[in-house]
Structure formats: structure tokens, C-alpha cells
Amino acid sequence: MSHGYVAIQWTRRKLLYDAILLALVLGYLVTFEGVSTVLAARAGVELEWDGMWIRAYGSASYLLLHGTLSIGPLSRLDPRFHLLLFNRRHMGVMVFVLALLHVFGWPKLLPLLGFSGALPWYHGFAPLEPWLSLLTSNRHYDDLIRFPFEALGLVGLVILFVMAATSHDFWLVNLTAPIWKAIHMAVYGAYAALVGHVLLGALQTNRSPLLAGAVLLGLAWVLGLHLLAGWREWWRDRRMAALLIQDNAGGPCVEVGPLESIPDGRAVVVWLAGERVAVFRDGDRVHALSNVCQHQNGPLGEGCLINGCVVCPWHGYEYRPETGASPPPFQEKVPIFPVTIRAGRVFVGLP
Amino acid sequence: MSRSPVPPPPIFVPYRPLPLGHRRLLLWLLPLLTALVVLLGLLLPWGQDAYGPGGRLPLRVLSGWLLDGPGAPQLLLPTGLPSDQGAARRVLLAGPGKTAPPAAVLAHSGHWVRLRGSLFARGDLRVMNVRRAKPLEPPPGSSQPLPGLAAAVDLGPVELLGEIVDGKCFSGVMKPGAGKTHRGCAIRCITGGVPALLHTSDASNGARDVLLVDSKGEMVNNSIGPLIADRLRIRGQLLQLDNLLLLRADPSTYQSA
Numbered sequence: 001m002s003h004g005y006v007a008i009q010w011t012r013r014k015l016l017y018d019a020i021l022l023a024l025v026l027g028y029l030v031t032f033e034g035v036s037t038v039l040a041a042r043a044g045v046e047l048e049w050d051g052m053w054i055r056a057y058g059s060a061s062y063l064l065l066h067g068t069l070s071i072g073p074l075s076r077l078d079p080r081f082h083l084l085l086f087n088r089r090h091m092g093v094m095v096f097v098l099a100l101l102h103v104f105g106w107p108k109l110l111p112l113l114g115f116s117g118a119l120p121w122y123h124g125f126a127p128l129e130p131w132l133s134l135l136t137s138n139r140h141y142d143d144l145i146r147f148p149f150e151a152l153g154l155v156g157l158v159i160l161f162v163m164a165a166t167s168h169d170f171w172l173v174n175l176t177a178p179i180w181k182a183i184h185m186a187v188y189g190a191y192a193a194l195v196g197h198v199l200l201g202a203l204q205t206n207r208s209p210l211l212a213g214a215v216l217l218g219l220a221w222v223l224g225l226h227l228l229a230g231w232r233e234w235w236r237d238r239r240m241a242a243l244l245i246q247d248n249a250g251g252p253c254v255e256v257g258p259l260e261s262i263p264d265g266r267a268v269v270v271w272l273a274g275e276r277v278a279v280f281r282d283g284d285r286v287h288a289l290s291n292v293c294q295h296q297n298g299p300l301g302e303g304c305l306i307n308g309c310v311v312c313p314w315h316g317y318e319y320r321p322e323t324g325a326s327p328p329p330f331q332e333k334v335p336i337f338p339v340t341i342r343a344g345r346v347f348v349g350l351p
Numbered sequence: 352m353s354r355s356p357v358p359p360p361p362i363f364v365p366y367r368p369l370p371l372g373h374r375r376l377l378l379w380l381l382p383l384l385t386a387l388v389v390l391l392g393l394l395l396p397w398g399q400d401a402y403g404p405g406g407r408l409p410l411r412v413l414s415g416w417l418l419d420g421p422g423a424p425q426l427l428l429p430t431g432l433p434s435d436q437g438a439a440r441r442v443l444l445a446g447p448g449k450t451a452p453p454a455a456v457l458a459h460s461g462h463w464v465r466l467r468g469s470l471f472a473r474g475d476l477r478v479m480n481v482r483r484a485k486p487l488e489p490p491p492g493s494s495q496p497l498p499g500l501a502a503a504v505d506l507g508p509v510e511l512l513g514e515i516v517d518g519k520c521f522s523g524v525m526k527p528g529a530g531k532t533h534r535g536c537a538i539r540c541i542t543g544g545v546p547a548l549l550h551t552s553d554a555s556n557g558a559r560d561v562l563l564v565d566s567k568g569e570m571v572n573n574s575i576g577p578l579i580a581d582r583l584r585i586r587g588q589l590l591q592l593d594n595l596l597l598l599r600a601d602p603s604t605y606q607s608a
Contacts, residue, residue: 036396
């Protein structure tokens, strides 16, 4: 609901979220490094630091991408997970930063901290430009097993970059929520490319059942969560579509049910003319408005009434239920729908 | 006013106090995430194929005959070297990065030289990174080595299965200096002039790393680009030259396995 822009609208809760996220990422990297060192020492061999850090940062980015992709369906299945969703963009940017470090490395300013990323390490130190080498060394684009996995990684990185670069609300407002949302749905393209990158790259070199199992488990987790959440949404919509009737003028109308069936201060979501409509109850009054928040298309129907405003559960955007407009000075507005209560039963029609 | 039969749980609003149900969620979610992160950090490094033998030895100064072949530039060392040289009499040479030794070094081929640089070792294989060579008078009693393959012992025809790797990364610069993730690097190294090896590993013979030479005993680096890091079957003549094993075969006969 901002009408002016700052680089990041930090709040105490966002800082805490980011601090926990950073601590978890650092915890993973340090554990990975420590175990790698111990394993090398036990084997009595020298550890190759650059390669180890390339794998550590790459796997950290890949794992965190699973976390980012899980938040959406988890929130659909259990609304308490909205507390992970409100700052999901920072998690997405972290995925990109880790992927960037996997590719380019850290400057070797301090001993131990710096390392060459995959691009300079595998394609640098040669007369050919590293990018040219990356794209031309392996040209088996017609062979699945020998396919250049680096190209898939590059596709994933470019998508993650576009998403990170447009993650700010400035782009959200100027591109409009549907376009912004469509761009950010490309995260699934990035995920597919990165699964291919890992399957055709790391898993062909490191033929470990442990790694293969972990990759397949991650894929099954992401797919399973999305299918489960999608099935639940489909089932709810189907149930709501059955409530569709015709009003006196012959237009579509939904009989929501008795007033008491709507929890006070909360909403039920119905299906009307191809759109989800959130029907909020405020005591004896009932208001119906589009279920789609203007900010990021969050589900308003899973929100609640606070101080007379409908509050979106994703980022706390507010709308007056009578008008669908955000309170001044904010200018967002969602469509509203006419509501009638007859004999204690609630009906929602088209405007 | 009608009342709701069941009061629904409060929702999360980023700028309002955290509801009790969400606090309870965090109480088990945060320890779970921490445990998961530590578990993954503990488990995933075991999947790395990064602990092969080989490594970087301290900076060395070595003197011997600088030879431009067979198969790759090399330094032929005199006998009686320090123990960490093992049985190596021939040290393969590479330049800085993914290149062949500089022209200023190769200009001294056929002469006794002193070289200084990093040495990488894997088994009997030695590869040295050199930037410059200092020509010296050969020690008394040291005679010019036989050229090319003249001193090689013929071990007979063989058929070997393996993967073409570059001698420098494989001997310890990178771990693993083989496999698909290393393909791009191996291509840069081998096309840049780093010695090309066939890394073989089979049940009957164990692991062998064989320097590839063509039918004339020359380098094959410019003929094998598309085959690097693929699984190959090569039929040829196996030769032994001091600590080096060489496989003499025409690169056009290399086959995908």
C-alpha cells in the first residue's frame, strides 16, 4: 500500500525473518564445509576448496528454491504458513544471490573466504572468454545424456535474475499485478531448468544414490505439495459452483447460505461468473468483493476484518468492504458485488 | 446480531502482534528447519566425488632434459631425486592456467634446463606448471636422451575403456578433474595444450592413466575436442617410457563406448 518507494521497507519482523534466513543459510554452508574438510582429512587427501564451495553454494541455492516454492502451497493448505509468505520475495532474492555466488564466486580478498565460481573455475584461465567457453565447449544439444547442463543452469540463473530485479513493489505497481505475477510464475521454469541442470550435471559426475535420492525427494515434495493444494482449490471451486442459481432477472447469483454460516469478521469464498468472490460478514451486514488482492493477487477471502477493513493475509493490504477501495491515501480498489439477505439467507449477484 | 457458531483462528497480519496459533507453529517449525538444514549440511557432502588422490606439492625447482614429446612437453629428470618424486623420471609440463608451456620454455627443447613451478602429483603421474626455463650446461656424464618413442618399451596391443582428461586438473588441481561437470574445463585445458590422458578404470587392471599419442607419437590435443569427457573405447599399442604409460592410436579410431 505504499505510494512512495524506498529500496527496502524494512520492518522489525522483516529483519527478523531475514536474520533467521541468513542464519540457516550460513549454518548449511558452514556445516557443508566442515563435513567436507573432515571427509577429506579422513581419506587422507587434499580438499579442493573452489570445487567444494561451488557445490556448497549451488546446493544451498537449490535447496532454498525448494523452500521458496513450498510456501505458496503450504499457505493454501494451512493459512498459518502465511507468516512465511509475507517476506517470500527476500527468500527468492537470496536464492538468486546464492546461485550468483555459485556461478561467479567470492572475490579472494581474504584467505579461506574467497573462491572461484563455476564460470571462472571451469571456463576461465584460458584464452577464450569464459561465457563463450560455457556456451560452446559442449555442443551435444541433440543428446539427452550429453546435453550441456550448463545451458540449463544459465536459463535458471537468468530467470532468477529477472525475478530478483523486478521483485520490488515499484515494478509490481508499474507492471500491474497480473503481468508481475505472470513474470514471477516463471520461477517454475527456473525450477525445471535447475532440476535438469542438477540431473544432467552434478548427478552424472557424482553418481551417489544419496544425491539422486535427495533430488528426487525434493522434486516429489514440490510436485506433491502443488498437486495437493491445487486439488483442494479445484474441489472447493467445484463445490461453490454448485451454489450458482439464477436471480429474479435471470442473471447468475449465488446462494451463500444462512448468515450464521459466515464467521463474523471473516469470509466465505464463492464462485460467480468465473471469478472467486469473498463474502465478508460484519455483524449483521454482509459485503462481497473480489477475492483477488490488487497487490499480489493474494486471497482476500482468507483475510479478516480489522478496524472495519478487509485485510489481505499475504501482506496486510486493506480495503473498505463497502466500496472495495483502500483507505486514503492508498488508491488500490477491488470490484464489489451486490449482496441481498432474504429470510436470513445471503445472496450475491453480479453488479 | 447473529453470532458465528465457531470463532475462526486469527489470521497473520505482518504489522500486528503474532497470533498464538502462529507462535505455536514457529515453536516447532524453527527447530525443524534448523535440524533439516544441519542434516542436509551433514549428508550432502558425502555425495561429492571430490576426494580422489592427487594434489599440489610445494613449489619445486627441477633440472633435467626438456623434451617436446612424445605426446606432450616433458622434463626428463636424472635418477636419484628426493623421495617425493617417487618413480617419476618424466614430468609432464603445462603452462599457467589452461595452456601449454610458453614458447619461451619450449624454445629450449632438447637442452638441459632448470624449471621452477607448482608440481601436481597423482600416483606416478607428475605435471608441472612452468612459466620460464633457464638453460644450463648438462651435468658431466649426462647424455642426450633418445628422441620420441625410441626409448619406449612396447607392451603390446590393448583395448582400453576410459575417459579423456587433462593431465593437469586430473593430477590434483581439481577434484574431480573428470566427469561431465569438468568437461568444459578439460576441453579448455586440452585444446590449450595441457597433456591429454586416458583415465581408465576396469576390474582387471585397476585404474591407469595413459598419455595419448597418435600413430607418429605426436600430441592428439587438436583432434579429440568433441570426445573429451565421454566414455571411450580405444584400441592401440601400449608403451612404457619410464614412469609414463602411453597409448599410441590414431584419434580417428577412438570409439564411443
